[in-house]
Amino acid sequence: MRTRFYGALLTAAVLLTSPACTASHDAPSPESKAGRGGTRTVRPVAGCGANSWTDPADLSPTRTPARCRPGTPVPAPLPEPRRITIATGTLSAEYVAPLQVALDKGEFKKEGLDVTLKVLPTPDSLPLLAKGDIDALWAAPEAAVMNGVRGGFDIRWVAANFSPDPQSKSGLWVRLKDGETGDRVTMAGRRMGTMIGKGSVIAYPMEKALGRHGGGLDEIRYQQLGSADVLTALQNGGVDSAWLLDPVWRRVDGRPGYAFLGGQPLGEPLGGMLYGPGLLGKDADAGVALLRAYIRTVNTYFAADYKSDAAFVTYLAKLLRTDEAILRSTPSLRMDWEIRSGTTDRLQAAYRAQGVAEGEPLPESRTVDRALYAEAVGHRP
Known part of the structure; x- marks a missing residue:
């Protein structure tokens, strides 16, 4: 090698x-x-x-x-x-x-x-x-x-x-509701799946992403899940959004009904x-x-x-x-x-x-x- x-x-x-x-x-x-x-x-x-x-x-x-x-x-x-x-x-x-x-x-x-x-x-x-x-x-x-x-x-x-690499889409993913597009998503009140729940470091980049999509950190409902359950819960509707790491996000990338809203700051x-x-x-x-x-x-x-x-x-x-x-x-x-x-x-x-x-x-x-x-x-x- x-x-x-x-x-x-x-x-x-x-x-x-x-x-x-x-x-x-x-x-x-x-x-x-x-x-x-x-x-x-x-x-x-x-x-x-x-x-x-x-x-x-x-x-x-x-x-x-x-x-x-x-x-x-x-x-x-x-x-x-x-x-x-x-x-x-x-x-x-x-x-x-x-x-x-x-x-x-x-x-x-x-x-x-x-x-x-x-x-x-x-x-x-x-x-x-x-x-x-x-x-x-x-x-x-x-x-x-x-x-x-x-x-x-x-x-x-x-x-x-x-x-992350600039091409990575590791970060906040959401299941789109009828009529929504990835350009504008109403995040307030949605349930988010995360390994940590409130208080995770993803709160920092999430705050920026939510600010662009009609929500704040205090307007999201958090559901703590095991690392293997986050993607499953997003796919079966158990949660409305989730923070997906590399390479997990590839399983929803490009599929209808999902949108990437933002990820970790580059270089930090x-x-x-x-x-x-x-x-x-x-x-x-x-x-x-x-x-x-x-x-x-x-x-x-x-x-x-x-x-x-x-x-x-x-x-x-x-x-x-x-x-x-x-x-x-x-x-x-x-x-x-x-x-x-x-x-x-x-x-x-x-x-x-x-x-x-x-x-x-x-x-x-x-x-x-x-x-x-x-x-x-x-x-x-």
């Missing part, structure tokens, strides 16, 4: 100039606060140069995501193996693919990490994450997360996941990895190692249009247990580990519009920590 060949070749090349070989010649940076135990040394990382970091304030929809060379950042195994449990709402969605591939290809093991992916809804995962019963959550900074942090949970959003990830107190604090070395494996997987297998590799798509469909034809029919996600400035501010504004936010808005310093992925790629702020 092309991606595997290039990844192995470049990994071998950068080993000659790995961080272990250059660390003693690099001055420590006093800027990284990862680990909560004071400053940490951040050194240049072979294979991760100027393109491995972008300005978080850049909200351009055409922004090129940060990238290192394939196979980098190279593994830096922990002195002692560490077991890590990551909760996720599903194992079959395409946005979970980097974790599935990292597990299958042994990228976590290369860091000395024994990783388990556990399917759990976000509301069930949050108290476990806060207590340290699980280590990380592959989800999003939803209203429940914000309210938990406000209530004292030591949780931060530490890495992003993806933004809305989810990814959340850490609890362990990986943010005393186990920050493991936290950096976990992100290093994730970032390396993105650089090696998902750097650009990964669906142009037919063999890789076949492999991915089997791994995700999804229909290969459907997976192939949607554009590649733009995998992106970086978090944009102000995203949690905009999300909290949407949660307030839904009536599910508690108290005053949290500053980004309470919701986001970029220091761990910055350290993983050798970026000194």
Whole structure:
């Protein structure tokens, strides 16, 4: 497979100039606060140069995501193996693919990490994450997360996941009523199927779409459904609208009676990895190692249009247990580990519009920590 060949070749090349070989010649940076135990040394990382970091304030929809060379950042195994449990709402969605591939290809093991992916809804995962019963959550900074942090949970959003391709129609879909067209839909009072219900990050892009179609976040009735039930409920009339992810929306695209109203902002990830107190604090070395494996997987297998590799798509469909034809029919996600400035501010504004936010808005310093992925790629702020 092309991606595997290039990844192995470049990994071998950068080993000659790995961080272990250059660390003693690099001055420590006093800027990284990862680990909560004071400053940490951040050194240049072979294979991760100027393109491995972008300005978080850049909200351009055409922004090129940060990238290192394939196979980098190279593994830096922990002195002692560490077991890590990551909760996720599903194992079959395409946005979970980097974790599935990292597990299958042994990228976590290369860091000395024994990783388990556990399917759990976000509301069930949050108290476990806060207590340290699980280590990380592959989800999003939803209203429940914000309210938990406000209530004292030591949780931060530490890495992003993806933004959509401009050709994607992942987003808000609606069943049209008699006489309606996709140009103008009356959304007020309709029932919407969603995995999260009120307080999901989709409230932010939904607010924009609803504003164009005679509705508001407080005028929609929400029905929480399992990930496998959202599409079924939309098709059989159980709900009037639904937020459909890649590649699920292909099952209704072009069919009479359905319309796409809008999706996630281009260039702005809305989810990814959340850490609890362990990986943010005393186990920050493991936290950096976990992100290093994730970032390396993105650089090696998902750097650009990964669906142009037919063999890789076949492999991915089997791994995700999804229909290969459907997976192939949607554009590649733009995998992106970086978090944009102000995203949690905009999300909290949407949660307030839904009536599910508690108290005053949290500053980004309470919701986001970029220091761990910055350290993983050798970026000194």
